[in-house]
Amino acid sequence: MELILTSFGASHLPPRRVQNAGVFYRMPPVSMSDITRGFIPEYAVLLLCERVILDAESWSRLSKGKYDPDYGEVANAFKELYDEGFIKVEDFDSIIDENSNLLERMLEKDLKRLDEWVSPLKESVETWRDFIGSLSEYWREMRGGHLRIWTMPQGRDVDNSANYHHIAGCLHDAKNTGAHALNNFHLLEEAMKSATKRRRAEYRRVLRNTLTEYLAYVNANLILSQTLQAGFHDWYDFAPFYREKFLTVGKEKTEEQKRIDKVKQLFEISFPEFVYWDAKGLIKALKDKRIVELRTLVEKAARGEVTFDRDFANRVLQEVIGIEQRVSRLRSIISYVTLPIGFVPWIGTPAQKATEEIISHLAEAKAKKEFRWFYLISKFGRNRQCSN
Numbered sequence: 001m002e003l004i005l006t007s008f009g010a011s012h013l014p015p016r017r018v019q020n021a022g023v024f025y026r027m028p029p030v031s032m033s034d035i036t037r038g039f040i041p042e043y044a045v046l047l048l049c050e051r052v053i054l055d056a057e058s059w060s061r062l063s064k065g066k067y068d069p070d071y072g073e074v075a076n077a078f079k080e081l082y083d084e085g086f087i088k089v090e091d092f093d094s095i096i097d098e099n100s101n102l103l104e105r106m107l108e109k110d111l112k113r114l115d116e117w118v119s120p121l122k123e124s125v126e127t128w129r130d131f132i133g134s135l136s137e138y139w140r141e142m143r144g145g146h147l148r149i150w151t152m153p154q155g156r157d158v159d160n161s162a163n164y165h166h167i168a169g170c171l172h173d174a175k176n177t178g179a180h181a182l183n184n185f186h187l188l189e190e191a192m193k194s195a196t197k198r199r200r201a202e203y204r205r206v207l208r209n210t211l212t213e214y215l216a217y218v219n220a221n222l223i224l225s226q227t228l229q230a231g232f233h234d235w236y237d238f239a240p241f242y243r244e245k246f247l248t249v250g251k252e253k254t255e256e257q258k259r260i261d262k263v264k265q266l267f268e269i270s271f272p273e274f275v276y277w278d279a280k281g282l283i284k285a286l287k288d289k290r291i292v293e294l295r296t297l298v299e300k301a302a303r304g305e306v307t308f309d310r311d312f313a314n315r316v317l318q319e320v321i322g323i324e325q326r327v328s329r330l331r332s333i334i335s336y337v338t339l340p341i342g343f344v345p346w347i348g349t350p351a352q353k354a355t356e357e358i359i360s361h362l363a364e365a366k367a368k369k370e371f372r373w374f375y376l377i378s379k380f381g382r383n384r385q386c387s388n
Contacts, residue, residue, distance in 0.1 A: 005055075006029060006224075010026065026058055057093065059087075062075040084287075092224055117214075127239075266298065
């Protein structure tokens, strides 16, 4: 399938000034579950894609080095994917501009139901807070205790404090920093907690301004998906907004999102030892014929035919161990059966080895056929020990 990677901040609203753009602005989503080595792509999700659709502005920043240093692995991975033909670049801004009137009407309709978006907003902010908390731990351990990815308007580094994490949690960037922003975020938190306070103009104003940015961005991605006829992958803290949107048409999530959830579940719950990937391993896996079996398995899970849990992992592991034992016995038998060929003058030993190898290969391929997807993961995914 083709999959759009969203470009954070892309919407029909006036663009932000460059000096106020945060580190994530116009960048694709990264893994929110692995913060042990800086930002990395969502490799498991990329395994599902025959091709990724990337925003022209995002690609420009990644390919020309206009990104925060901790986006380095993301940039390198996408450059390699692009060189191999796995990335298609589209001008998101152009599509959004062509649909600006529709997007304005969508936003206007959404904001008439302001209170209905409070619950998704609360869930979203909590998800982002957890991510920022993990990120700050990474910075303390790996960067000497200073969170430097958000800056004050005057150019001074933002202190590693909970308040600024909350600001970032609200808008993914440094747009709302400083004393005025702290006050605004306090009003927003109170507005999310109290229906009574939401009736007051100052609280409602902050809530409306925040939701305007969130919903304009969400709506833009829905239009991009419809125009490009492809599903999309976004930051997970926006999932509550999409869920609320999709409920109006009788579903909780798109088919693409179901597959994304399942492939993440496969790696993170059933096979955590293979969660570490890199661009080279990813590209080799994407070119391997066994990728079809992995995608088919994920598709079955999305339809509810397979459940990725500990029992599933244990069953597969037992089957694979059994297969390896049978293959080992088969090799011994084949070696014994082909032994007479070795006595043929001149060509005996080479002929025996060649025959043994051909028969063993065919027997092994047949034995492993059902679990080709597992051998794909184990070959190209790095385990925890190898990643250290």
